[in-house]
Amino acid sequence: MSSSTVSVSAATPTRHAFQRRIDDIKPSKTDINFVIMDYLINEGYPRAAQKFAKEANIQPLVEEESIQSRVEIRNAIHAGNIEVAIHKINDLNPQILDTDPALHFALLRLQLIELIRTCTLSPNADITPALTFASSQLAPRAPTNPEFLKDLELTMALLIFPPENLSPQLAELLKPSLRQEVANRVNEAILASLGARREARLRNLVRLRSWAENKAREAGKDLPAVLPLGLNDDKGEDEDEAMNGNGGAGDVMVS
């Protein structure tokens, strides 16, 4: 850690008026702690939530159990064990997938992708399981929605091309981000089925920050060139790269 004792609030002459407005706002720690707790519970970090309740001296909002099953489902999806995940979701509440065909299809397609991934690992592997699954589980659903059909066709293309030589669109399907995305959707659906908020407040807060900056810049408001958050930078905000004209290096939000 730098031993510099530069006071954070040392007024530099170049300080933008807007920076002063920012500094004048004192967010309530109670609110922030609440948002953190909400996030830990909503997105399924039960151990952190438990510790946080203790350390920040706040009441956990729900019992740990309900988080736990969501965590298990998430981990199963992340690990590619889609069948396990579907079972667990149905154990929790069969209505969830019944009432959301798109989500169900997304899970089944993910399962197909995992099967294809296994099949294509070795050059001479048997692709029958993947074909059987596709024709028995996905094909009957595909005609109900043009999106489903498109997704299925794209997925089947994975069988044709060698995994090391895929078009970007196809390569996308094998990336972990797809699992993450489906896992998020499942989590939201479960939360909605419990009558809870679908998304953690923190997500919308982060979007609000991004949106507000865009709008303010569009409207030609007088803002500093960048508004760094100071992540990964435990020094004073005034010495941020932004101030040194090294724009873009700061952890600014863009969209």
Add this chain to the structure above:
Amino acid sequence: MFRRSSYASVAAGNAAGSGQSQFAAPTRPGAFSHIPNTNSTPGPQATHTSTSHSRHHSRTVDAEGHHNSMSTSWGRGGQLPSYGSQFGSLNSYGGSGQDGLSPSFFVPSYLRGSRHAEKLEEAHKAKFVAQRDFRSNHSSNAGSLSTSSSSVNLHKMIPSHRGLTHDIIERAPVFVEEPVAPWPTRWSDTDKYTMLEVLEDGREAKFTTGAQKTHDEAASVRANYHMPRQCGIYYYEVTVASKGKEGMIGIGFSGPKVPLSRIPGWEPESYAYHGDDGQSFSNTTSGKPYGPKFGTADVIGCGINFRTGTAFFTKNGVYLGPAFKDLKTDRPWYPTVGMKKAGETLKANFGQEPFVFDIDQMVQAEKMSILSDISRTKVQSISNKDKTPQDETALIHDLVAQYLTHDGYVDTARAFSEEIMEESRSLANGGDSSFMYMNADEDLDAINRQKIRAAILDGDIDRALKHTTAYYPSVLRDNENIYFKLRCRKFIEMIRHCSELNAQCHPPTPPSKRSTASNGHATDDFDDFEMELDEGLGTHNRTSTWGTENMEMEDELGDKEAKLADLTEETIKYGVELKSEFAGDPRREVKKALEDTFALIAYETASESPLAPLLETSGRLPVAEELNSAILVSLGKSSSAALERLCQQTEALINVLGEDGGPGAFINVRRDFLQ
């Protein structure tokens, strides 16, 4: 509790700072000087720009405070039901409805929960706190005049002393920094044409007979304030109580300088919907077909959407569509009605009553469309570390992890990091390690800070002080006000403890009468304060000795009572020490905090007193946070975590986006996003 009042006192101080002369001479002449001011200038609100409103506020805060201390009947003047008696009588001043901050403060239904409404309400409350503050100061402290003027100087100095202000966690009172534009509450008594009479607390405007000079001559009246664009959408309704003979009535809005001898809509800078022909008029005498005619018993609504720069009308709850577009939203528009014939009477509803049109729904729909726009925003940030773009999830992970570490939630940070690791591992599925970004950097400082925080949250201030002195000796030295707050908190914890023990010694027995008898101590040597202490806490001892008449639990009780007695004595000793250490401190907030804290002693059962909120454990967190920030600053780190800065930036951006009635006006960051 004392924190709140202390910022109220800051508020008072700042308010005085902006209009100093009042504070320097806070006696009758100062207070009275406003009256002619208000009454003699015809239609002051018409010519006031929004900045002058701020002056108006601070002045009122000040003046009102004095009024109340001088004579209570003045304070009540504001509640007198009749504004009918026109100026010349003091009521029109005392009826500070002119300020939109009268005791009958109201929030129109569609603005409930909006940021602007909150700001106005805050300003409204601050005014009353300031009054109370002044009153208590005035009664308890003869020297208050000189101290208050010295505190003015102090507060004026602080902003240049950034290190100090940084430590004041309290939300600065809003109206000090930026004027909060009040919304209309009534028709103006002064900003009207002479042939109009304003009745019924300013809600009714009536055309009285008078010799009309020309055929064209009409009479209009503007509301006391313009429609604040910070509301995003502003809306009011008018009931036609009587349309008279012809129903030549115009309802709309106009700029502050538009002549009032004409029906709104005909003059430049005026817009209205007319009852006799149903046409809409903007800036000219030739109208455009707009809606149906209206007459007696019809309810006409008029609204401006400042985000889109459009205006609309409603009739009997039915939306009539946009009437005007491309309105200039950077100037003040006053609700305005005009009429032409004797007997025509209009009654306004500025939100005092439910509206006929479902304006709430319209505002809600506007807000919803903005919120859904927000939730569709794609977030990307550029990380400092490897300069690669991060998606929303990764950014949120970083924000949470950094917050937990920064604020010293060490165990949580560790657990979170582990859980994220697990998640990444299953996601990475061997090989792909792009998700392995987390590593809670646990430094010694984080652990030390955690210890200190834990001690404060446990109410063990001594332990916190000990740790702080050991690890960060300079922090308490350099941040005297935090040191002071810790000391006060310790005193509060002691009283808390006493009060708990006391409750155990005296399970819900009939409330023992407070002894008024002399307590037999030789009081000569004690100063006032100590007498108070003795009286307050001493009673506990006495009642407890009487209480032991029922012998069953004597042993256990005796034990506890002995403890209580010890503790009480200790508390008193500590209190004396605390007072002597800080008694000489001229700072107003220090005085105020001391006063509030010591007032606790006056209550036999502090936990049931009006000051009970002071005792609540929730008061520990702010102290802990403040100390944590100070330690971070002393280490050369930023005092606020990235997530906190994100909140600050968001709020500031939304404020900027709302000031001109833009989309930000519909958003209340705290209510809509944090709670």
